[in-house]
Amino acid sequence: MASEPPASPRGDRRPHIVIVGAGFGGLAVVHGLRAAAVDITLVDRQNHHVFQPLLYQVATAGLSPADIAGPIRSIVKHQHNVLVLLDEVIGVEPDAKTVRLKSGDFLRYDTLVLATGARHSYFGSDHWAQFAPGIKTIDDATRVRRTILLALEAAETKRAKTDAAQVERVTFVVIGGGPTGVEMAGAVAELTRHAAAMEFVYLTPDCVRILLIEAGDRVLAGFPPDLSRAAALALADLGVEVRLGARVTGIDANGVSLGDEAIPAAAVIWAAGVQASPAGAWIGAPTDRAGRLQVAGDLTAPGRPDIFVIGDTVTLTGAKGRPIPGIAPAAKQEGAYVAKAIAARLRGRRRRRPFAYRDYGTLATIGRRRAVIDFGWLHLSGLAAWLIWSTAHVYFLVGFRNRLLVGMTWLWNYVTFERGARLITGLGDASPAEHTAPPPP
Amino acid sequence: MASEPPASPRGDRRPHIVIVGAGFGGLAVVHGLRAAAVDITLVDRQNHHVFQPLLYQVATAGLSPADIAGPIRSIVKHQHNVLVLLDEVIGVEPDAKTVRLKSGDFLRYDTLVLATGARHSYFGSDHWAQFAPGIKTIDDATRVRRTILLALEAAETKRAKTDAAQVERVTFVVIGGGPTGVEMAGAVAELTRHAAAMEFVYLTPDCVRILLIEAGDRVLAGFPPDLSRAAALALADLGVEVRLGARVTGIDANGVSLGDEAIPAAAVIWAAGVQASPAGAWIGAPTDRAGRLQVAGDLTAPGRPDIFVIGDTVTLTGAKGRPIPGIAPAAKQEGAYVAKAIAARLRGRRRRRPFAYRDYGTLATIGRRRAVIDFGWLHLSGLAAWLIWSTAHVYFLVGFRNRLLVGMTWLWNYVTFERGARLITGLGDASPAEHTAPPPP
Numbered sequence: 001m002a003s004e005p006p007a008s009p010r011g012d013r014r015p016h017i018v019i020v021g022a023g024f025g026g027l028a029v030v031h032g033l034r035a036a037a038v039d040i041t042l043v044d045r046q047n048h049h050v051f052q053p054l055l056y057q058v059a060t061a062g063l064s065p066a067d068i069a070g071p072i073r074s075i076v077k078h079q080h081n082v083l084v085l086l087d088e089v090i091g092v093e094p095d096a097k098t099v100r101l102k103s104g105d106f107l108r109y110d111t112l113v114l115a116t117g118a119r120h121s122y123f124g125s126d127h128w129a130q131f132a133p134g135i136k137t138i139d140d141a142t143r144v145r146r147t148i149l150l151a152l153e154a155a156e157t158k159r160a161k162t163d164a165a166q167v168e169r170v171t172f173v174v175i176g177g178g179p180t181g182v183e184m185a186g187a188v189a190e191l192t193r194h195a196a197a198m199e200f201v202y203l204t205p206d207c208v209r210i211l212l213i214e215a216g217d218r219v220l221a222g223f224p225p226d227l228s229r230a231a232a233l234a235l236a237d238l239g240v241e242v243r244l245g246a247r248v249t250g251i252d253a254n255g256v257s258l259g260d261e262a263i264p265a266a267a268v269i270w271a272a273g274v275q276a277s278p279a280g281a282w283i284g285a286p287t288d289r290a291g292r293l294q295v296a297g298d299l300t301a302p303g304r305p306d307i308f309v310i311g312d313t314v315t316l317t318g319a320k321g322r323p324i325p326g327i328a329p330a331a332k333q334e335g336a337y338v339a340k341a342i343a344a345r346l347r348g349r350r351r352r353r354p355f356a357y358r359d360y361g362t363l364a365t366i367g368r369r370r371a372v373i374d375f376g377w378l379h380l381s382g383l384a385a386w387l388i389w390s391t392a393h394v395y396f397l398v399g400f401r402n403r404l405l406v407g408m409t410w411l412w413n414y415v416t417f418e419r420g421a422r423l424i425t426g427l428g429d430a431s432p433a434e435h436t437a438p439p440p441p
Numbered sequence: 442m443a444s445e446p447p448a449s450p451r452g453d454r455r456p457h458i459v460i461v462g463a464g465f466g467g468l469a470v471v472h473g474l475r476a477a478a479v480d481i482t483l484v485d486r487q488n489h490h491v492f493q494p495l496l497y498q499v500a501t502a503g504l505s506p507a508d509i510a511g512p513i514r515s516i517v518k519h520q521h522n523v524l525v526l527l528d529e530v531i532g533v534e535p536d537a538k539t540v541r542l543k544s545g546d547f548l549r550y551d552t553l554v555l556a557t558g559a560r561h562s563y564f565g566s567d568h569w570a571q572f573a574p575g576i577k578t579i580d581d582a583t584r585v586r587r588t589i590l591l592a593l594e595a596a597e598t599k600r601a602k603t604d605a606a607q608v609e610r611v612t613f614v615v616i617g618g619g620p621t622g623v624e625m626a627g628a629v630a631e632l633t634r635h636a637a638a639m640e641f642v643y644l645t646p647d648c649v650r651i652l653l654i655e656a657g658d659r660v661l662a663g664f665p666p667d668l669s670r671a672a673a674l675a676l677a678d679l680g681v682e683v684r685l686g687a688r689v690t691g692i693d694a695n696g697v698s699l700g701d702e703a704i705p706a707a708a709v710i711w712a713a714g715v716q717a718s719p720a721g722a723w724i725g726a727p728t729d730r731a732g733r734l735q736v737a738g739d740l741t742a743p744g745r746p747d748i749f750v751i752g753d754t755v756t757l758t759g760a761k762g763r764p765i766p767g768i769a770p771a772a773k774q775e776g777a778y779v780a781k782a783i784a785a786r787l788r789g790r791r792r793r794r795p796f797a798y799r800d801y802g803t804l805a806t807i808g809r810r811r812a813v814i815d816f817g818w819l820h821l822s823g824l825a826a827w828l829i830w831s832t833a834h835v836y837f838l839v840g841f842r843n844r845l846l847v848g849m850t851w852l853w854n855y856v857t858f859e860r861g862a863r864l865i866t867g868l869g870d871a872s873p874a875e876h877t878a879p880p881p882p
Contacts, residue, residue, distance in 0.1 A: 064507040065864055071864065083642050087598070105598075156526075422512045424487065
């Protein structure tokens, strides 16, 4: 059922900026327009912003959902030109300047910002999704956490009633050797081996196997080769087996196939690829294979000066022809740029300088005391890199959670290896196969 | 598929104590047997112990699940005579001394402790459950949290596109005026009114209505009348409308019926009654109307000296003929008694003194600065009672979470009214009706 867009609570008519997506990009636009004489409607299908770089910590029970996610309303509550709507965009009519919502309503905009991010891509094998979940939302992360913890429980039960020597190792497979896959594999190794050592009777660290599968010839292919080597060494130290040049040909309830080789697995986690949100399809713009839109230098959609598209849903080329990575700092910078562009237009000026990405370095962490950082002019690995990584992440977590608490939780987890977040929730929603111990062999 | 019970990892044969349920009662038995020459198998269908007295705080977004729940394995990890099994008991064969598990396995026991707690009771109207969830588990609490928060979101959306004056108030109904209902109603009032005041554009505190429905003639009927009056005043202060002598005759997606009166409600929360676990049925023992077993003075089941039953699943009479309340301290004391009884038997002694409940007082809290406490010899209400209540609860939260962190979270929440836990999770699992804004009238 259609209805008029929300009128300004003030009753006057100011330019209406509709921002879709409250990730790093969308929030940066909102923040950048905090003093602008506009009415902003911020639409997201979740009620919370997620600090995505730490989602893998929720999936591996290092942090709780509330540690890395905050209600969008709470984040923008001091900014009085924002209306937050919990709804899902299902289409855009660029000529009518209208956004269609799943609730049946629509919103008219003067300027539209699409910051709708990306989901996993299974490269055409979407049926793999049920067996190899990826991690993009809090619910994804708690689901993966449940799968990992249940696999350990099932392994303990199995060993309790069988001669342990006859039971194969419980195997966790992470697919994709990019930063997400490397971080997941490291964290899974630490979680499972520590738990096996400390909290199970029959399950020991030797019973656990972690495999990282990468189709290319090195992990962290986006990093310089020396950091790839450092990451591979750190993974080996944590007991992660890295399989390079391995192409996944099948995933089912039993595990993963690499051509003729079948790898039985208790849990498979997908970190191999992403697919942009359908923003390109909404506005009829061409996209690349990953669904990402090619935007103009000012981040507007082709031929649509009133539609900006930012974040993981676009493909952009930065300095030296290198693609701008799909990471939080890039989305934030793009969001800040768009806010300035909108504000400049309001003042009658046309901002001409195209967006320029400022690269502050890229990071990946492997377990609790190693990371790699590529500053361009400096490559860092080991404990020093980990300290920089953790400081940076605690620092940027600000806003929806105070630094002190998260810092203390981390310190506490680090010192005690206590993982208070190790809860299996949503058991009622799990399929029976998921939470029943396998029958004895 | 049946299999032998887990053998002791040591290979020797020691008395096998099977404890079902890792609530306060079950864990107290485990703890009490920490030095006993027994093998304990602790079975729970969840992997975590829940600090139930604070579940309502999770449901109202004051605390996160991990703040009040901890993995059972983590809690007992230093006690080497315990095997933890994630499984569900579906029956007991007392003559064969066997417990049947949902996974298809069974466990043989020498001594069995049933500490399986209670669920909600809808007094024969089980179809109300879907419309009026109660709160006994973490998943219950996050589901109620989702329902409350989504109701606020829907109300904002509705007001954004309609003349607000024409929209009825968003109504939350809590059914049951015992401690749980009073705590819920107070917390819902604070959450919704604060959120409406601070974080919504169209929704204001005046738009929210909270109703507490109680069939009896006062709230907190288990407390002395002066404390009931104090609680009623505190509720009124928070803007909760208390309806006494009101009997619920129907609950559906639209709201609650009290005889001829229909009360439309955005969310209904059930706190009116509990039904004990089917422990009585499992062992063929008679139960009262609430399904609770009448145990002997030594907490054994009738005619079954090798089966102890404790906690919310039994009915017991204490000093002065007053029933022992279904609260955490009672379950803990019963668990400690059973552990001593088992240890005494191992030493060939028969413990004769029956269980005696030591009443340290009962508490209920109403919002963020009021509580009532009945010490028997002293009745306390107001801020002083609240301070005692919060100190006691933070103190007893120890073990699965360190006191300092929870204390700080509370202090932080108290000072800032920041509710970082205010996440709507599991949206994918919600029914469409639940997360779609209602169509405009």
